Amino acid sequence: METHIQVKNLNAYYGRQQVLRNINVEIPRKQITVIMGPSGCGKTTLLKTFNRFFELNEEARLTGEVLVDGQNIYGRDVDVTEVRKCVGLLAQRPSPLPMSIYDNVVYGMHIHKMKKDRKEYKAAVRHYLEIAGLWEEVQNRLHDPAASLSIGQQQRLCLARGLAVEPEIILGDEPTSALDPISSQNIESRLLELKRQYTTVIVTHTLRQAKRLADSVIYMYMGEVVEAGPAKEVFGNPQHERTKQYLEGLF
Amino acid sequence: MSEVNSTFIAQESRKGEGRGSRPSAAFRARQDKAARRAFLVVTILPILLILVVAAALFARAWPILSAYGLPSLLFGKVWKPNNGQFGFLPFILGTVWVTLVGALLSVPACLLAAVYLAEYAHSRTRAMTKPILDVLAAIPPVVYGAWGLIAIVPFVDEVLAPLCDRWLGFIPLFAVNQPTGFGILAGGIVLAVMVAPLIISVAFEVFSTVPNDLRHASLAVGATQWQTIRNIVLPQAKPGIIAAIVLAASRAFGETVAVLMVVGNVPNIPTSIFDSAYPLPALIANNYGEMMSIPLYDAALLSAALVLLAVILIFNILSTLVLQRVLRRK
Structure with a gap:
């Protein structure tokens, strides 16, 4: 197992409140790592430190390091837009941009001027919509507003939009929590397919989803990592009392 | 219950x-x-x-x-009540010119300020700015007018007019035909400052209705904050911003005292920003109650007031309707 993201001595605060306490975890490359724990345990905050969304809150402050491929993304010379290009985020609620389906997928590619001409953009749009499993449904209505899609389709569109800037890491902040069961399943199977090419980190509050997706698990409680490791070990033989209780559904 | x-x-x-x-x-x-x-x-x-x-x-x-x-009142070019000529066109154009110049000077700066407040500023800066804007909006127009008299008119006369005359004088719009400082530019500057608090605070409100999810979606693919503002926030805010500008224009249109003190009040049809003008509200304020013996004079001034009322009502109703729809999204 090769480490892709390494978190070192990470402490995070919103104002005076400490939300992450001395986090040290490693996230393996090209696997799905699931962060779980009761609400308010800091799992979303930890996820947001990986694409530097944490700092969008003006009260936010952190110490420690998050290394992606050995480079500290909080380092002084790091371009935050490069970090975010490399680390895609699938949000909790689908957030299609107020433009057409086509323009949504092209959005990030335009920002980074990734293709030469219209033809290349067109091909790329098709490619990423196919990967997101949406092409069949939208190929005849690419220029309809994205808002006209169902919410499940919107989430897949957001996936395509994120993948289009060629990230290496996909973050999912409870990406199926707003979706119906069938759409959720659809997203889950996309993620399982994609893990061969992308390092994936998912925050979830549903244990069953964690069990379906996880190769590796981070269990958090009150801002600390209680237990982390391969899914088999954590689910099959949890070392800590808290993890056991959580897995048994005691809280 | x-x-x-x-x-x-x-x-x-x-x-x-x-x-x-x-x-x-x-x-x-x-x-x-x-x-x-x-x-x-x-x-x-x-x-x-x-x-x-x-x-x-x-x-x-x-x-x-x-x-x-x-129609013959609205489009009549000559204002000679003694001869029975009551053309409003010089006054209407005077108002339009002063309003336009004011808007051109004010809108770009105000939008940038509103973008800064809504998108970049720390919440503490925001909290400090709000009361300052409210105070600025509450200053009586006559104070702005006095400031225009002692500061802007000389500034236009001694600095802007000679500069424009030298470099841009060949363009009729910038020609200095009557070098006094009193005129459209002075009126426009005073108006620009007067409507700024209104535009900034309404535009700020409009920007804050754009959902954060959209900003985050754009930032998440590696867009800079400015790219996010330009590609997402501004297009989303456009209807509300236009409404804010129309609202400010209607305020400027009806502004009387502050403008009247600095525009020169000569009923000509202006051709340059340095020309004097005589806006509609100034016409009414300066003349109502005087020379009332002239036949139809009183009726002429009151029909000017009616025109003013109609224009401002229409501007206000339209912009309020749009703003209500936009701000309800919040």
Whole structure:
């Protein structure tokens, strides 16, 4: 197992409140790592430190390091837009941009001027919509507003939009929590397919989803990592009392 | 709910015992109804007031409207009441010019300020700016006018006019035909400063209605904050921003004293920003009550007021409708 993201001595605060306490975890490359724990345990905050969304809150402050491929993304010379290009985020609620389906997928590619001409953009749009499993449904209505899609389709569109800037890491902040069961399943199977090419980190509050997706698990409680490791070990033989209780559904 | 109410009333009545006879339930119900009607009347009053004002103006303007017809008043170029010539065009164009110059000077800077406040500024900066804007908006126009007289008019006369004359004088729009400093540019500058607080605070409100999810979606693919603002926030905010500008324009259109003090008040059709102008509100304010012996003079001024009222009402209603829709999203 090769480490892709390494978190070192990470402490995070919103104002005076400490939300992450001395986090040290490693996230393996090209696997799905699931962060779980009761609400308010800091799992979303930890996820947001990986694409530097944490700092969008003006009260936010952190110490420690998050290394992606050995480079500290909080380092002084790091371009935050490069970090975010490399680390895609699938949000909790689908957030299609107020433009057409086509323009949504092209959005990030335009920002980074990734293709030469219209033809290349067109091909790329098709490619990423196919990967997101949406092409069949939208190929005849690419220029309809994205808002006209169902919410499940919107989430897949957001996936395509994120993948289009060629990230290496996909973050999912409870990406199926707003979706119906069938759409959720659809997203889950996309993620399982994609893990061969992308390092994936998912925050979830549903244990069953964690069990379906996880190769590796981070269990958090009150801002600390209680237990982390391969899914088999954590689910099959949890070392800590808290993890056991959580897995048994005691809280 | 009704149970709660009745226990509440029961307690009340117990408290009320010993304070003499209590009004009967029927009386209290009637009292309630009367109060409601009274409030309704008071609320409707302002709406009626607009209609009353419009009707009164119309009645008093009618003699000239029927004699000349509205188009010949609106498009008449000559204002010589002694000769029976009542053309509003110089005044209407004066108002339009001053408003346009004010808007051109004010809108870009105000939008940048609003973008800064809504998108970049720390919440503490935001909290500090709000009361300052409110104070600026509350300064009486005559104070702005006085400031225009002592600062802007000389500035235009001594700095801007010579500069423009030297470098841009060949363009009619910037030609200095009457070097006094009083004129459209001075009026526009004063107006620009006066409407700035309004534009900034309404535009700020409009920007804050754009959902954060959209900003985050854009940032998440590696867009910079400015790219996010340009590609997402500004297009989303456009209808509201246009409404804010129209609202400010209607304020500028009707602004009287501050403009009147610095525009020169000569009823010409202006061709350059350094020309004097005579805006519609200034015409009414300066002349109503004087030279009333001239036939139809009074009716002419009041039909000018009617035109002003109509334009401002239309601007205001349109922008308010758009803004209400935009701000409700919040």
